[in-house]
Amino acid sequence: LKFAERYLLTFMRVYLGVFNVVSGSNYFLRFWPQPVPHDPTGAAYMAVTLHLGLFQLAKVIELVGGLCLTFDIYVPFALVLLAPVTATVLVMDTFSSDLAHVRASGARNFIFHAVLFAAYARYYFPLLKLRAEWRPLWRADPRDKAADILSEAP
Amino acid sequence: MIDMTNPSPLLMTGFERTAFIGAVIGVVIAVALDLWRARSKR
Numbered sequence: 001l002k003f004a005e006r007y008l009l010t011f012m013r014v015y016l017g018v019f020n021v022v023s024g025s026n027y028f029l030r031f032w033p034q035p036v037p038h039d040p041t042g043a044a045y046m047a048v049t050l051h052l053g054l055f056q057l058a059k060v061i062e063l064v065g066g067l068c069l070t071f072d073i074y075v076p077f078a079l080v081l082l083a084p085v086t087a088t089v090l091v092m093d094t095f096s097s098d099l100a101h102v103r104a105s106g107a108r109n110f111i112f113h114a115v116l117f118a119a120y121a122r123y124y125f126p127l128l129k130l131r132a133e134w135r136p137l138w139r140a141d142p143r144d145k146a147a148d149i150l151s152e153a154p
Numbered sequence: 155m156i157d158m159t160n161p162s163p164l165l166m167t168g169f170e171r172t173a174f175i176g177a178v179i180g181v182v183i184a185v186a187l188d189l190w191r192a193r194s195k196r
Contacts, residue, residue: 003188007181014180019173032168070176105170 009119012112013069019109020066020082027059042096058085069116076123079116086113 026032037043049055062085068078086109093106117124135141 007184010184011177011181015173015177018176019169022169022172026169070180 009116012116013072013075016082016109016112016116017066017069017071017078020062020085021070022066024059024062024064024066027056037092037096038098038102039096042092045092058088061085075116076120079113079120083113083117086110 022031027034037046046055049058061081065078065082065085068074069082090106090110094103094110097103097106135143
């Protein structure tokens with residue numbers, strides 16, 4: 001069962017990764033014509049995000065996050081990076097499109113993303129600090145000092 | 155995002171076929187690595 005789990009999660013990770021790499025790089029390289037939403041709200045949303053440069057940013061995020069997922073690099077970070085893209089695609093595809101295969105595509109990517117989040121969940125638990133102390137970049141970290149003292153101890 | 159204008163799923167299959175092939179290659183590599191590790195342990 002552990003083997004099946006491992007291969008199933010590998011499948012989902014690489015699928016989501018390659019999908020994002022292809023979607024991101026297609027904007028810049030145009031293997032296929034750039035997809036345009038069918039409904040007027042979706043088309044207007046795409047036009048506005050293109051005008052603001054947010055669409056281009058999303059494509060760069062897809063490319064970077066997708067490469068990370070594909071090659072198993074910084075996966076927990078890549079999942080966070082890609083979460084807004086997957087959520088937007090879910091809304092645009094699954095809830096706005098009238099084409100069945102488009103709806104299925106957005107929903108499937110969202111489900112894969114959610115399962116991967118669950119699979120890597122323990123990496124995010126340290127973020128759930130109710131009262132987080134400052135640990136700024138511009139000051140030495142007291143925890144590092146403590147670690148130094150411990151490592152120097154005989 | 156995938157094609158939303160063309161009901162023929164040509165573009166969608168382009169995106170999704172690539173992702174599917176990539177995922178299958180990923181799993182094959184994972185299986186091969188596991189087998190290789192198991193053999194080298196013996």
